[in-house]
Amino acid sequence: MLELRHLRTLLALQETGSVSLAAERVFLTQSALSHQLKQLEAYYQQPLFERKTQPLRFTLAGERLLALAREVLDKVAAAEREVARIRQGEAGELRVAVECHTCFDWLMPAMDSFRQHWPAVELDIVSGFHADPVGLLLTRRADLAIVSEAEPQAGIVHQPLFAYEMVGIVARDHPLAAKKVWQAQDFAAETLIHYPVPDEMLDLWRKVLLPAGVSPLRRTSELTVAIIQLVASRRGVAALPFWAVKPYLERGYVVARQIGEQGLSSELYAALRSEDAGLAYMQDFLATVRERSFATLPGLTVLEG
Amino acid sequence: MLELRHLRTLLALQETGSVSLAAERVFLTQSALSHQLKQLEAYYQQPLFERKTQPLRFTLAGERLLALAREVLDKVAAAEREVARIRQGEAGELRVAVECHTCFDWLMPAMDSFRQHWPAVELDIVSGFHADPVGLLLTRRADLAIVSEAEPQAGIVHQPLFAYEMVGIVARDHPLAAKKVWQAQDFAAETLIHYPVPDEMLDLWRKVLLPAGVSPLRRTSELTVAIIQLVASRRGVAALPFWAVKPYLERGYVVARQIGEQGLSSELYAALRSEDAGLAYMQDFLATVRERSFATLPGLTVLEG
DNA sequence: GACAAACATGAATTAAATTCATTCAAAACA
DNA sequence: TGTTTTGAATGAATTTAATTCATGTTTGTC
Structure with missing residues (x-):
């Protein structure tokens, strides 16, 4: 029986163009994904894509399920955002401290997308280059900092981006x-x-x-x-x-x-105050950054916490 | 993480108004559903419905997920129908033999819905009351018969309706x-x-x-x-x-x-020739009958094969 | 024609879902 | 106001399913 997991796989499959890379993207082994896909094709009694080509090509049936995946996963994300808002309100503040030049390339699209989903969250960039971006968090002059190393520090948590x-x-x-x-x-x-x-x-x-x-x-x-x-x-x-x-x-x-x-x-992490880690819009911002970045930039790899 | 299974549960929950009945509807025990719902509420960190009332009432968050379930499950059904059509074409013949008067009450809505989903399938009713509806199947004067007992017979399979x-x-x-x-x-x-x-x-x-x-x-x-x-x-x-x-x-x-x-x-089964049991439009017709009937008629219960 | 890369496979393992047996709480009944 | 009934929750046991591990197979490359 079809589950969202399968749709997530199909999407990763298209974005990466190969089973191995898709597996990494959804935090599974290549073997796991191979089994999963085999099961899916058995369920529909037909192949969903050709593996011999690089990047792989979807069959008609595969394309149709892929289209379903896009429709459905968007709707799921929207619903879950609303559920999160119902729990803790829509408003908040999100000031992002960035210390790397190229970061703006992926940050801008993500911020655009986020702004539409959370219109009541005040989104801002703390510009200029700071010796100690984490200090900005602790002194509450920023709520999130993009850093390239996850140095443990009291009151701060690091979430991997990519x-x-x-x-x-x-x-x-x-x-x-x-x-x-x-x-x-x-x-x-x-x-x-x-x-x-x-x-x-x-x-x-x-x-x-x-x-x-x-x-x-x-x-x-x-x-x-x-x-x-x-x-x-x-x-x-x-x-x-x-x-x-x-x-x-x-x-x-x-x-x-x-x-x-x-x-x-090169690795990128988001640093935030531990107390803010549970905020729905924070988590959604991070999810948006990952999602948009993987969809936009070539050659990214996942980064585990 | 949310899965379609959860959405199916929420839908059953609304249609039946209680955890126990919903469990039966999705072929699980009451206990299983209770665990599943507990997990779901833990995931969203908020209650999704009040259990003290009869029928149960959804919270705002529950309503939102319920709306998601309706949207998404419809789309999934549509996509799976198309995938089935891709595999074995859209055309076919489906002549239904009915022997019970009241059957028309639920058959008509189901046939209406089916006709829209499979316009290329010739849908017909073999009317009149026949001593041996299964005989009509074997002599190929009908493709599906509605019967009230699943008497084993060579070349015929019985699929439970409700x-x-x-x-x-x-x-x-x-x-x-x-x-x-x-x-x-x-x-x-x-x-x-x-x-x-x-x-x-x-x-x-x-x-x-x-x-x-x-x-x-x-x-x-x-x-x-x-x-x-x-x-x-x-x-x-x-x-x-x-x-x-x-x-x-x-x-x-x-x-x-x-x-x-x-x-x-009283029990109802669909009888069909074994060779036809794999036809996508047959299976979809049966699924449609069940789905429409449970949604329309009060007091139905599931029937296991 | 060996080598690497990507995927497939079967068995073993791990994790998750489900059931079983029971308890708890509320409602219905006398 | 007990008493019984009904529906839901719970924890442990069980079953089922997903995932990994180790390895094999295929395909493309130099």
Whole structure:
């Protein structure tokens, strides 16, 4: 018998294009999803998608169920939001402190969506770059902070958002373009172009250069396009989220390379006061951020608490 | 996490007005449903209905989820119908043989609904009263027969529809009105008014009078209202489905009494050729009959295969 | 033609749902 | 005002279902 779980799977399946990735998305193993799908196809006595292609292709029946999933899961989300509002009212305050430049790329769509669902919640951004975003929470000048590490702290809880890969970018004809994987040393003779933020907020610095004691020349720029432009003009190299550079890669302005043997992974958490963790609109905001981001940005991976 | 199962429960809960009856409707125990509802309320951290009233009353949050259930389950049903059509085409033939007069009361609404969902299926009624409706199936003059007993027969499968109680009716000032429960002997001195069908098709005859060797005077009439009218005019007594007489009871024309210690239960099955049991439109027709009947007629109970 | 990647499969395991047996609470009845 | 009946709740036991683990199979790639 059909359950919402199956519809959630179908949606993940379409968004990721493969069983394995969909499984990760819904926090199950590939095996579990394979069994689940087998059961679903047995129930409807027909295949729902072809697995041989990449990305997988849905059959007519699969498409129909997928359409159902979209209709239904939206309605479920809307109803659950209302139920949450019935419990604790609609109003509240949600001031978001953001410390990373690229964060605005995914934050804006999520905030748009959220504003429509919770018109009575005062949504605001605490702008400027702060040494200690969590301090803003404790002094009640913000209600939610986007951070890249979940450092335990009294009165604060961290909720995982998602993870993504930081890639090194360089001009197509730059010597480094020949290397598949870059190491810390490869940066030594280069000019590193980055956003004007404290070093400890740069993932590349914290996780790669500092541990290796490598300290390249530096140059800053506020805007992602400007950084890309500088890199394309052979003014230096940069490390940016894969999803941020993907459009420029496709146009061939620059090339992207993996950093370090495992790749350089960047993680994002929402930090909030423990007392606020139960607020319905808080949880819905986080759910919205995840949902919108996974739907919009390529190459995201789930991040467990 | 919310599942369709929960929505199905909420719907049954509203239709029946009590946890126990809803449990029966979804083929679970009262205990199972109690646990399920407790879990659901814990998930939403608020009560979904008040149990102290009869019928139970939904809270605001409960109402909202109930509305969701209606929206969503309709869409699910529609999608599953389409998926079934994709598998085996939309066309087919469905000739229904009916042998009971009152059956038309629930058959018509179900057929109306079905016709809209399967416009390409030729829907027809094989009218007239036949000694052997199952014979019509085997000779391919009908595709589905409504019968009151599931007598095993080669090449035929019986699918349960529902059960209901047959009640004795009599004029308000008739002496029998004083008896809470009637026995076979109570009919001995009365005139029994019934539809003009063979004796073995009368539940009262088959299950009560014949076993007790009681053989009252008889009189027949084609129409339910006419039977009620005769009974109200003290021309005799009758046995009819509770749901068929309920409107007349409420207007006080006649009174209804239980027949036998356990009450006289009547069961209905759909008989079809084994080879047709897998046809999507057949299964959907049966589902429609059940769904519409339970939603329309008071006092139905589920019937297990 | 070996290798990797993605999916499938069967058995074992874990988790969840359901039942059973009983208690509790409220309503109906005498 | 007990007493009985009915409907719902509860905790433990059980059953069923979902999930994982370990491994096999297929398909595409170099």
